[in-house]
Amino acid sequence: MQSLYQILMLLLDVAWFIMIAHIIMSWLISFQVLNLHQPLVANIWSGLNRLLEPIYAPIRRVLPATAGLDLAPLVAFIALIAIRIILQNNAALFF
Template sequence: MVSIFQILLLILGVARFFIFAHFIMSWLIRFEVLNIRQQFVGQVWYTLERILDPLYSRIRRFMPDLGGIDLSPIVALIGIEILRILLINNAATFL
């Protein structure tokens, strides 16, 4: 059962890494540090978009329209952190 606990924490860590990478890439693309027309940058960007869009679209349904500001990555990170805290505080159930 400990391995299930560790696998769940690993999945949450990978999801957090993807969200951070997507967030940083979006800023770098917005300020034209990265060019999406470059093959590698485009592949990474569109892969992250495909992975995270189902999560973000569910969060965006409940968020109010803030114009051009997208807070769904922050909400997703807060949700992941809440899940991680719940898992760690209930680690005794996995033992």
């Protein structure tokens, strides 16, 4: 059971890294540090969007519409941290 706990924590760590990369990249694109006309940047951005859109889409349906501000990544990030905390606090159940 300990290996199940470690696998879940690894998956949460990978998801956390991908979400952080997506959030930072969106800021860099918004402030025109990165240009989506560059093929590498466009491919990375497209890949991150394809990975995270299944997570963000249901959250966007529930959240109220805000003009120009997407809160779905923030809600998903907080949920990911909450799941991680819950797993860590209940780690004894896995051992």
